[in-house]
Amino acid sequence: YETILRGKKGYNILQVDSGGKNLGFFKHNLQQSPMNGDDLILTIDNDLQHGISSIFPKDIKGCAIVSDITTGEILAYVSKPDFDPNIFVGNISNEEWSSILANKNKPMLDRVIHGTYPPGSIYKPIIATLALTENVIDKRSKLHDCTGGMQFGNRFFKCWFESGHGRTNVISAIKYSCDVFFYDLSDEFTLEQIDNHTKQNFVTIKTGIDLPGERKGFFPTDAWFRKNYGKYVSITGHKVNLSIGQGEVLVSPLQMCAYYAALANNGVWKQPHLLKNTASNSYEAKINEKHLPVDTKNLEIIQNALFKTVNEKYGTGTAASMKNIKVYGKTGSAENHMGKTTHAWFAGYATWENPEIAFTVFMENAGHGGSIAAPFAAKVIQLYAEFRQNDAKNP
Numbered sequence: 001y002e003t004i005l006r007g008k009k010g011y012n013i014l015q016v017d018s019g020g021k022n023l024g025f026f027k028h029n030l031q032q033s034p035m036n037g038d039d040l041i042l043t044i045d046n047d048l049q050h051g052i053s054s055i056f057p058k059d060i061k062g063c064a065i066v067s068d069i070t071t072g073e074i075l076a077y078v079s080k081p082d083f084d085p086n087i088f089v090g091n092i093s094n095e096e097w098s099s100i101l102a103n104k105n106k107p108m109l110d111r112v113i114h115g116t117y118p119p120g121s122i123y124k125p126i127i128a129t130l131a132l133t134e135n136v137i138d139k140r141s142k143l144h145d146c147t148g149g150m151q152f153g154n155r156f157f158k159c160w161f162e163s164g165h166g167r168t169n170v171i172s173a174i175k176y177s178c179d180v181f182f183y184d185l186s187d188e189f190t191l192e193q194i195d196n197h198t199k200q201n202f203v204t205i206k207t208g209i210d211l212p213g214e215r216k217g218f219f220p221t222d223a224w225f226r227k228n229y230g231k232y233v234s235i236t237g238h239k240v241n242l243s244i245g246q247g248e249v250l251v252s253p254l255q256m257c258a259y260y261a262a263l264a265n266n267g268v269w270k271q272p273h274l275l276k277n278t279a280s281n282s283y284e285a286k287i288n289e290k291h292l293p294v295d296t297k298n299l300e301i302i303q304n305a306l307f308k309t310v311n312e313k314y315g316t317g318t319a320a321s322m323k324n325i326k327v328y329g330k331t332g333s334a335e336n337h338m339g340k341t342t343h344a345w346f347a348g349y350a351t352w353e354n355p356e357i358a359f360t361v362f363m364e365n366a367g368h369g370g371s372i373a374a375p376f377a378a379k380v381i382q383l384y385a386e387f388r389q390n391d392a393k394n395p
Helices: 002-006 046-055 094-102 120-133 170-176 179-186 191-200 222-229 235-242 253-264 296-311 369-393
Strands: 040-042 062-068 074-080 149-152 155-158 268-270 275-278 289-291 326-336 339-351 355-363
Touching: 046 062, 046 074, 046 369, 062 253, 062 369, 120 170, 120 179, 120 191, 120 253, 120 296, 120 326, 120 339, 120 369, 149 179, 149 235, 155 179, 155 235, 170 179, 170 296, 179 235, 191 222, 191 235, 222 235, 253 268, 253 296, 253 326, 253 339, 253 355, 296 326, 326 369, 339 369, 355 369
Parallel strands: none
Antiparallel strands: 040 275, 062 074, 062 355, 149 155, 268 289, 326 339, 339 355
16 A cells, blocks of 8 residues: 555746756646655554454464454454564664564564464364265264274374264264364265365465565365375375365465455355555555355354353353353364464454454463463454454443
8 A cells, every 4th residue: 555655746846046046937737746656544543453462472472353244344353473564664673673573473473364274173164064065974974983083094084073973964973173074074975076176165265455565275185195205195085184274285274264354254255454544545455255165054054063162051152141142153172283282263253233354363382272262252242242342321
């Protein structure tokens, strides 16, 4: 938006003699008054932004995003740790610059769009909608009996719940986050099918947010596995991992926020953006609107599962449940190469009379999504609810 902000130079052309006296030869069309640039009006809710930033745990790296479900507007965009951008307004000292660069927590890394991470179980609804859409399952289908894991070839893939979940359908599999249900589904699809469906849900591709340097994420192909693991690599085991958001798949927190917003918005995906308008009301935003590849019937199944995850006993996301607000969501605890502790995720949306906000909470190497990210998401929703109520009282 530099061209909007910059304005235009002014000028005045004169012809002078050797003493600097204006000879007055040029009297027409040789001066132009400067024009100020326009001001930008952002979508950010300043109170919500500062509120989330202030309560984000100081010893945890991560991010939190809140978006308007119906418009794609970003209401809060918090990446931690952060830094004061005002230090760049004047001449930054060598000491200040060196301290930022040397900080091992990377405060200049925008974890919302520049960081990509394994999504863990918040990815499971994508696999579920693929299976529902392809009629591999319906909402009543019960798959392999989860006794704590599932055997594939000579390897036993564990479920996170060692005692097992028994035989589950898609709703209870999402509610309890049963890994075995999705392990079983992975055997029904090729990597290409899973990759294509993931991209059709606008995950592992750039959202097109109006910020520079957005990363697209990653999903491995057959060719990638053969190049990196040899031509005789077995794809089956890798698909098992990928089906629960583990392994090589990488997403950005913003992609997952936009995806869950689309689940809430009857499958309509809105491009996330930060510019609302200009002060002169001269900006016409071109916001892409797309559709998830899932019909209304199957979308309602996923929505029901996300509601039960938060609001029913033994759901993995009950720490995010709230009185008088319907919260839908999915927890994720993603193993990763960055440390022994899992990344904690919680993604979902909240409704009042209608769905209003989608959110994603990501906490790097912080622990389990249900115990770490979900309760923080509840605090985010509570902040929004308080500001929403104040706005209603003081329109």
